[in-house]
Amino acid sequence: MTALADLNKFEADQRGEFGIGSAAQFGSADLRKAVYMNENFRRANFTSADMRESNFSGSTFNGAYLEKAVAYKANFSGADLSDTLMDRMVLNEANLTNAVLVRSVLTRSDLGGAIIEGADFSDAVLDLPQKQALCKYASGVNPITGVSTRTSLGCGNTKRNAYGTPSSPLLSAPPPKLLDRDGFCDQATGLCDVK
16 A cells, blocks of 8 residues: 555656646545546546546546546536546536537436536447437537537438447447458458358
8 A cells, every 4th residue: 555655646646647747635535525626637546436426527638537436416527527537427416517528438427417508428438328319408619619519419410420439239240241251252342141
């Protein structure tokens, strides 16, 4: 444990990996009803933190780890959550108004009842059922990126939503064609029909 504590102190002293960010350690921390408005949490660790009803509005979380965190009714309005790992996070009724979630990983996360007006989910990884649920009420345009919430989620775009994300069970189905073990069946495509 001493070596781990020394490493965390070293990372904090160096302002995170590559000297960028805060490297703050909030893993499994009790942050219920905490107020951290307009703070820098770049590359910080919030793994399994209890963030219920906390206020993180306007804060920066680029590259932070928030997996398994519970942020029920937390306020992330105007926050920069781009490139964050938010896998298995509880965001029920969280306020994500005008938040930037570009390239965030939200697989197996629960956003039931989340306020997403003006949120930008461009290139974020969401489970297909979660994406479809958000599309039912997505609205607004992000004031920072200028991207519509509906566009960023791919709402109404059947090609973009057809297969969901890597965590979608639809991707587990075998493709209609496979390569032939001994060579190619079709000279044009190099693929063979599955028999």
